[in-house]
Amino acid sequence: MRYARLFGLFLKASFLVELEYRANFAARAMVSVFWAGVTLVGAGVFYSHTDTVGGWTFDEALVIIGLFTFMGGVIQTFLQPNVQRIIEMIRLGTLDFVLTKPVNSQFMASLRYSQMFSIVDMLLGVAIVVWALFRLRYAPDLLTLAQFALMLVMAILIVYSIWMVIATLAFWLVKVNNMAELFNSVYDTGRFPVTTFQGLIRLALTFVVPIAFITTFPAQSLLGWLDATTLLAAVAMGVGLFTASALFWRRAVRSYSSAGS
Amino acid sequence: MAHQIEVDRLSKHYQVHEKEPGLMGSLRAFFARKYRVVKAVEGVSFNIDAGEMVGFLGPNGAGKTTTLKVLSGLLYPTSGRVNVLGFIPHQRQNEYLKQFTLVMGQKQQLMWDLPPMETFLVNRAIYEVPKGDFAAILKELDDLLELGPLLKKQVRKLSLGERMKCELAAALLHRPKVLFLDEPTIGLDVTMQARIRDFIAEYNRRHGATVILTSHYMADVTALCERIIVIDRGRLLYDGNFRALIERVAPYKVLKLQFERPPDLAALAQFGTVARADGLTAVLHVPRAHATDMAARLLSQVEVDDINFEEPAVEDIIRQVFAGQVDGLLSETGMARAS
Numbered sequence A: 001m002r003y004a005r006l007f008g009l010f011l012k013a014s015f016l017v018e019l020e021y022r023a024n025f026a027a028r029a030m031v032s033v034f035w036a037g038v039t040l041v042g043a044g045v046f047y048s049h050t051d052t053v054g055g056w057t058f059d060e061a062l063v064i065i066g067l068f069t070f071m072g073g074v075i076q077t078f079l080q081p082n083v084q085r086i087i088e089m090i091r092l093g094t095l096d097f098v099l100t101k102p103v104n105s106q107f108m109a110s111l112r113y114s115q116m117f118s119i120v121d122m123l124l125g126v127a128i129v130v131w132a133l134f135r136l137r138y139a140p141d142l143l144t145l146a147q148f149a150l151m152l153v154m155a156i157l158i159v160y161s162i163w164m165v166i167a168t169l170a171f172w173l174v175k176v177n178n179m180a181e182l183f184n185s186v187y188d189t190g191r192f193p194v195t196t197f198q199g200l201i202r203l204a205l206t207f208v209v210p211i212a213f214i215t216t217f218p219a220q221s222l223l224g225w226l227d228a229t230t231l232l233a234a235v236a237m238g239v240g241l242f243t244a245s246a247l248f249w250r251r252a253v254r255s256y257s258s259a260g261s
Numbered sequence B: 001m002a003h004q005i006e007v008d009r010l011s012k013h014y015q016v017h018e019k020e021p022g023l024m025g026s027l028r029a030f031f032a033r034k035y036r037v038v039k040a041v042e043g044v045s046f047n048i049d050a051g052e053m054v055g056f057l058g059p060n061g062a063g064k065t066t067t068l069k070v071l072s073g074l075l076y077p078t079s080g081r082v083n084v085l086g087f088i089p090h091q092r093q094n095e096y097l098k099q100f101t102l103v104m105g106q107k108q109q110l111m112w113d114l115p116p117m118e119t120f121l122v123n124r125a126i127y128e129v130p131k132g133d134f135a136a137i138l139k140e141l142d143d144l145l146e147l148g149p150l151l152k153k154q155v156r157k158l159s160l161g162e163r164m165k166c167e168l169a170a171a172l173l174h175r176p177k178v179l180f181l182d183e184p185t186i187g188l189d190v191t192m193q194a195r196i197r198d199f200i201a202e203y204n205r206r207h208g209a210t211v212i213l214t215s216h217y218m219a220d221v222t223a224l225c226e227r228i229i230v231i232d233r234g235r236l237l238y239d240g241n242f243r244a245l246i247e248r249v250a251p252y253k254v255l256k257l258q259f260e261r262p263p264d265l266a267a268l269a270q271f272g273t274v275a276r277a278d279g280l281t282a283v284l285h286v287p288r289a290h291a292t293d294m295a296a297r298l299l300s301q302v303e304v305d306d307i308n309f310e311e312p313a314v315e316d317i318i319r320q321v322f323a324g325q326v327d328g329l330l331s332e333t334g335m336a337r338a339s
Helices: A002-020 A022-047 A058-092 A095-099 A105-111 A116-136 A142-173 A177-191 A199-208 A216-222 A228-254 B022-031 B064-071 B116-126 B131-145 B148-152 B160-172 B190-207 B218-224 B242-249 B265-269 B288-301 B314-322 B329-338
Strands: B005-018 B034-048 B053-057 B079-084 B100-104 B178-182 B210-214 B227-232 B235-241 B252-258 B273-278 B281-287 B306-310
Touching: A002 A022, A002 A105, A002 A116, A002 B116, A022 A058, A022 A116, A022 A177, A058 A095, A058 A105, A058 A116, A058 A142, A058 A177, A058 A216, A095 A105, A095 B100, A105 A142, A105 A228, A142 A177, A142 A216, A142 A228, A216 A228, B005 B064, B034 B064, B034 B079, B034 B227, B053 B064, B053 B190, B053 B218, B064 B079, B064 B178, B064 B210, B100 B160, B116 B148, B116 B160, B131 B160, B131 B190, B148 B160, B160 B190, B178 B190, B190 B210, B190 B218, B210 B218, B218 B314, B227 B242, B227 B314, B235 B242, B235 B314, B242 B314, B252 B288, B265 B273, B265 B281, B281 B288, B288 B306
Parallel strands: B034 B235, B053 B210, B053 B227, B100 B178, B178 B210
Antiparallel strands: B005 B034, B005 B079, B227 B235, B252 B281, B252 B306, B273 B281
């Protein structure tokens, strides 16, 4: 409860910062619409040559594109700004102020600064998903929605954990910005159903960098195609990665060297 | 527990990587790093009681900041035992974190794009300060530091001094019992330094808070701290009363003389050690105990245009301590503290 209130306060402060820079907000909104457009047009080009890609029709693939855009929004809004901030705080030593506060340090470090502009992406993503369902003339029932909600929470936990592990590496490697870039490039594959990829790449996208759990599997659950094994795997993956990231963070704080004087 | 802060044979070693200058050096360091162990703090022990104000003195890289960071739980000691308020700092228990504060002149916690008040509100929630208490504490800090209009200006538009005042306020909203102040006046002009100094003294008086202060400005330490701890190259050189150290290292007063005609140096030497003499001025070191007698005798025997007594410059004394020119300081440390 206390943490929910603190998170609210962090969001409020972040929002106030954004209000300071109105022009930036307008620009960001345009960037979001532009990239969603690029993804949609790209998919359109694909499907002008074929009816299905990796077993997904255009309308079904739209659900993935919507989720891809939504999760991209989650990353841009909450994860990337905080991870960049963590890297900077480790480099400059200002993480001192986080570590001396009587509050869980990972919570504070990872949720302190949000980039509220990027909520536009999350809204666009939701819009695309709703549009896709509309085109499919499909209304998921309550159980499906509940499964989808669980899959979505796990997807967010998975992305969060991956980003936190990258940020935590900065305790030793200091500059890890390029690793964040690397993740972004891999994440780009999430706009396609994982079934598009073959062999090793598909295995890697499922288990090594589990992009499949972030877009494809939640989309499947919304469409009601999900089997129990994948659901369990998602829960195991989400909870497992989150626990690992938390343990890794705790280990890292021990070896924090607090740069500067 | 006898003391509020107990440090027993604390050591902190870092591993740093070294790099030869230039491109080749950087390339070599990229592929194969050479590591070296830096002993930032080596076997330092001291105790501090509630309400004391203690100054940490030492040149850059002496280990002052490292010690403060160990006390704040930011760094794990390599060896030794540290206890503050009955807690082991590096366990970073919330009950401990709520009772001290860390202010660093070189780093800031205020949110850059927002007015300081927004950071204050976040800190209020983090430290769970009740609304009524918060208003009272803020009012007091406002009175002491004259924050007034600053609270509503964006931090990036504040001057360095204004920002430091707000940093201090942000760090004291939870009314900590122990204050770790690392270079709180760095970069400030003389007036602002004095303001901050007065504030720290007043805060200590009102709330009986324990203060550990590091500063490059000797004036900060002279004005605030009766007791100093001198650290150099990670080792404790002196722990005790500041005045006692001065009297021990510089048992003389400085007598500045101005003449109308060049003086006879041999004649001057019978009154004290001639530290400097050029043309029409001379500086004598006169034993403290006989300073007044000597001056009177000198005035009666030598023709002097102007005469002036001064205390030896603290900077010079500390420099002597660092240069290892003062023997047996450590053995006196215990005695000095008892007195």
